[in-house]
Amino acid sequence: MIRKLPLEKGNVPGAVRNLLRLLLALDDVDAVMAPLRTPGARMIMPGMVSDPERIEAIDPVSPCFPLNAAQLLSKLARKPTGAFLVACLRPCEIRAAIERAKLHQGSLEEVILVGMDCGGAFSNRDYQTFSGTVSGDPAEAFCQAIQADELRFPEGLSLASACQACTAFTPDAADIALGTFAWESGFLPVEARTEKGRRFLERLHLENAGMEVCEKRNVVVSDIRDRRIAFRDAMFEKTRAAVDSPEKLAAYFSNCVLCTNCRVACPICYCRECVFMTDVFDHEPLQYRNWSRKSGAIRLPRDVLFFHLTRLVHMSTGCVGCGQCSNACPNDIGVTELFCTIAAGSQQAFGYFSGRSIDEPPPMTVFETSEFPEVVG
Amino acid sequence: MEIYEPTIVAFVCNWCTYTAADLAGTSRLEYPKNIRLIRVMCTGMVDPQYVIKALLEGADAVLVSGCHPGDCHYINGNFKARRRMKLLQEILPRFGFDRNRLRLTWIGASDGIRFVEIMHNITRQVRELGPTGMRNVVGF
Ligand code: SF4
Ligand code: SF4
Ligand code: SF4
Numbered sequence: 096m097i098r099k100l101p102l103e104k105g106n107v108p109g110a111v112r113n114l115l116r117l118l119l120a121l122d123d124v125d126a127v128m129a130p131l132r133t134p135g136a137r138m139i140m141p142g143m144v145s146d147p148e149r150i151e152a153i154d155p156v157s158p159c160f161p162l163n164a165a166q167l168l169s170k171l172a173r174k175p176t177g178a179f180l181v182a183c184l185r186p187c188e189i190r191a192a193i194e195r196a197k198l199h200q201g202s203l204e205e206v207i208l209v210g211m212d213c214g215g216a217f218s219n220r221d222y223q224t225f226s227g228t229v230s231g232d233p234a235e236a237f238c239q240a241i242q243a244d245e246l247r248f249p250e251g252l253s254l255a256s257a258c259q260a261c262t263a264f265t266p267d268a269a270d271i272a273l274g275t276f277a278w279e280s281g282f283l284p285v286e287a288r289t290e291k292g293r294r295f296l297e298r299l300h301l302e303n304a305g306m307e308v309c310e311k312r313n314v315v316v317s318d319i320r321d322r323r324i325a326f327r328d329a330m331f332e333k334t335r336a337a338v339d340s341p342e343k344l345a346a347y348f349s350n351c352v353l354c355t356n357c358r359v360a361c362p363i364c365y366c367r368e369c370v371f372m373t374d375v376f377d378h379e380p381l382q383y384r385n386w387s388r389k390s391g392a393i394r395l396p397r398d399v400l401f402f403h404l405t406r407l408v409h410m411s412t413g414c415v416g417c418g419q420c421s422n423a424c425p426n427d428i429g430v431t432e433l434f435c436t437i438a439a440g441s442q443q444a445f446g447y448f449s450g451r452s453i454d455e456p457p458p459m460t461v462f463e464t465s466e467f468p469e470v471v472g
Numbered sequence: 473m474e475i476y477e478p479t480i481v482a483f484v485c486n487w488c489t490y491t492a493a494d495l496a497g498t499s500r501l502e503y504p505k506n507i508r509l510i511r512v513m514c515t516g517m518v519d520p521q522y523v524i525k526a527l528l529e530g531a532d533a534v535l536v537s538g539c540h541p542g543d544c545h546y547i548n549g550n551f552k553a554r555r556r557m558k559l560l561q562e563i564l565p566r567f568g569f570d571r572n573r574l575r576l577t578w579i580g581a582s583d584g585i586r587f588v589e590i591m592h593n594i595t596r597q598v599r600e601l602g603p604t605g606m607r608n609v610v611g612f
Pocket of ligand 1: 160185186187188213214215216257258259261262263264416417418
């Protein structure tokens with residue numbers, strides 16, 4: 096059942112805030128997690144709101160995406176609290192939250208995932224430039240740019256490549272999904288996508304929507320999707336060609352200082368005991384001498400490819416394409432481009448799409464007794 | 473023409489392939505010296521990172537060899553190994569590692585003769601493939 100969320104004067108963020116207010120007013124909901132403006136800061140950070148008055152500071156549609164909030168959500172949902180938390184997240188954060196729940200990193204039992212159509216985001220650096228150049232509210236300027244189908248930004252800025260290549264920008268995995276791309280309709284369509292979502296949405300007593308609201312949105316969604324598919328396919332092709340031999344792969348990562356920021360920023364790389372943080376990599380000084388003697392010279396830090404390839408086999412079946420690995424890289428390495436390209440193949444090999452459904456087990460946690468005969472031999 | 477002598481790292485399960493290798497030895501069968509056996513308690517414990525490490529340090533091929541389906545000493549380790557190998561065979565060829573450098577076989581404890589045959593076959597195939605491009609960037 097699709098319901099109507101009133102949209103006053105095309106104010107999408109205002110309508111989303113209204114939905115969050117309605118949910119927070121329910122007696123078994125006691126907080127909202129959402130992107131929050133804080134005084135004096137241009138960056139918009141994830142925040143938690145308990146006071147309905149403070150909902151005004153929520154900025155649900157800005158192009159600021161400093162980190163994948165699924166990691167933070169795990170902290171908030173590590174143990175039961177007795178009340179529901181509404182988590183208003185980007186589609187890729189929702190998918191990451193679902194992947195993490197499957198890996199027992201927080202539970203979604205007491206979480207209501209609210210998602211909306213996503214216009215994408217800038218890297219942190221580009222967001223700072225963007226918010227500094229536009230006059231007025233950056234989120235509004237961004238909204239207008241999308242609505243005018245005018246995704247050209249000042250100073251030659253562009254959205255993060257992860258977002259330009261993202262085809263899962265609709266909130267399909269949310270409990271409650273908001274069609275924010277239906278801005279021409281006077282209403283936003285709200286849909287429950289799970290049984291839990293339906294239970295909560297029904298209590299808000301929103302009016303039923305006719306199909307015409309959705310048709311307008313569908314046109315916008317399919318336009319954007321076409322553009323993104325084209326960008327993604329070109330990105331895949333370029334990236335594949337850039338790494339198709341061990342030497343080229345080494346060149347791809349030649350600027351890597353092994354700071355591991357990309358791992359820390361990744362919502363899917365959750366291991367507390369990551370092997371790269373253990374003393375397995377505290378090689379003996381003599382070992383380094385031996386390596387150097389054997390090859391004549393060695394590049395330091397060592398193990399750069401080992402790190403990235405291991406990460407790829409450990410998490411590419413779960414990669415949600417959020418782009419935070421590149422966002423966190425101090426050396427502008429195309430981490431996201433590579434990880435998304437490889438992840439597409441890993442997930443396809445197992446008929447899996449990360450974060451699509453809580454009921455699909457991650458491919459490396461299950462097996463069939465008879466499968467993949469081509470692998471053996 | 474000089475024959476390229478590859479290095480092949482083989483992770484072999486204690487309960488089957490390793491026993492088969494042992495049997496081959498006591499039966500005085502010979503297999504190529506290119507194979508470097510690493511005994512593991514189960515192929516289910518071979519984290520894909522071991523395979524990657526071997527290739528990055530210059531191995532020309534990696535073999536993982538366990539018990540036939542249904543015979544795993546720990547019930548299902550070999551099925552998990554098969555999934556991981558599937559994943560490695562999906563990922564590593566993108567970086568120019570030929571799929572034939574990533575092998576998984578089932579060799580039972582009594583298959584001493586089969587063990588020797590398979591080692592000969594793999595060595596022959598990897599010889600033809602020649603060295604990996606990794607030789608130039610070992611340890612990077
Ligand atoms: S990756 Fe997709 S869902 Fe995530 S911020 Fe970018 S466009 Fe939105
Ligand atoms: S690898 Fe990068 S794009 Fe993929 S989930 Fe992790 S941070 Fe996001
Ligand atoms: S963030 Fe960049 S420099 Fe740091 S480890 Fe990752 S790829 Fe290397």
